[in-house]
Amino acid sequence: MSTVQLSADLTARLAEAGLDPLAVAALASAAVAEDLDGGVDVTSVATVPDHARGYAEYTARAAGVVAGVPVAEAVLELVCGADLVVTRHVPDGAAVPPGTVLFGAEASTRALLTAERVSLNLLSRLSGVATLTRAWVDTIEGTGASVRDTRKTTPGLRALEKYAVRCGGGVNHRMSLSDAAMVKDNHVVAAGGVAAAFKAVRAAFPDVPVEVEVDHLEQIPPVLEAGADLILLDNMTPRQLREAVVLVAGRARLEASGGLTLESAREVAETGVDYLAVGALTHSAPILDIGVDLRA
Structure with a gap:
């Protein structure tokens, strides 16, 4: 596996998407290292000539929203090195029908096959999050409310999964425990009341x-x-939510x-209400079926 850093072009594209290029490179490197487990891709080394060069297409096998290209x-850059050539067809955030080629990659055939599973795992996972998010966004279109994610993310993948939510049209809640406060029931118990907990924060x-x-x-x-800047209405019925909207009258x-x-x-x-908090966007999204096929 190559140890080169990400290209300037890819680094810029990741930064423009709101992602930390160094963090993405570290994640990709760790994921590939996990897959190789200190060895080599024995199947590809045994079946593919060292000099062979191939072209692989990443194709959506189901309808969905793309995220994570x-x-x-x-992943491909870290495995394939500087001779990788990528042909992009679809940007992140695009809704695609089955059979859409998302992008193509040309490099050493062995390297392409070694990178296949890890690149697909990330791309399919993030596209699944974006696809589910878009379904929620489409469902409430025109109401004035937004769909918002939570911190119920896969450990180590939070920034990527929240990026996928944005690709699907959703809105991010806080990224960490430090950038906003969320006073929940256990904090209320510890502080001695809702208002007391708020004042303490x-x-x-x-x-x-x-x-x-x-919750009342x-x-x-x-x-x-x-x-309070924002009030989370926990497990309230639509009738109670309407009453809360009238009671608050735009003050939060x-x-x-x-x-x-x-x-x-x-x-x-x-x-x-202004937001719907949907933990399922990240903790329960099925992957989007995407495949990789070598072309002659």
Whole structure:
């Protein structure tokens, strides 16, 4: 496996997508190292001549939304080295029908086959997240509400999965525990009440956005009075959500969470809340079926 850094072009494209090129390169390198486990691709070494050069096409076998093409390219660059030539056909965020060629890669045939599984694992996973996100986005279109992800992400893949949510048209919630506060039920218990928990966070971190979770309408007025930026309405019925919207009257943004499904999404969005929090975007998205085929 080549140890060269990512090309300047790919580095720029990853940065433009809001991804850290060094982090993507490190992830790709670790994933390939895991696949090789200190050895070589014994099947490809045994069956493919060392001098053989091939062209592989990455093709969507099902309809979906593409995400992760530059991430797959990072894997290919690290394995194939400087002689890799990529022909791009479809950008991230594009909706594609079955049979769409996403991109082609020309390099050493052995290297292409060694990189195949890892590049597909990442590309299929991220495209699956984008595809599911787009389904939610399409379902609530025109309501004024947005679909938002959570921190229920695959360890080590958070930045990539949240990128895939953006490719699908969704909105990112906080990226980490440090860039925004989320006062949930256990924090409330520890602090001695919803308003007390909010005030404690605001006092310790005055410049950090604060979201407070409530599960009863009577918890909203004291949270509003304390100055909450955003209120998470946990496991409330559409009727309760509508009441909360009237009660808040635009003084804070509202996020519906808990038990949401695609079937109920539009009814919830039409209550007037600003966001639907959907952990399933990242923790339950099926992969998008994508295949790699060598062409003569």
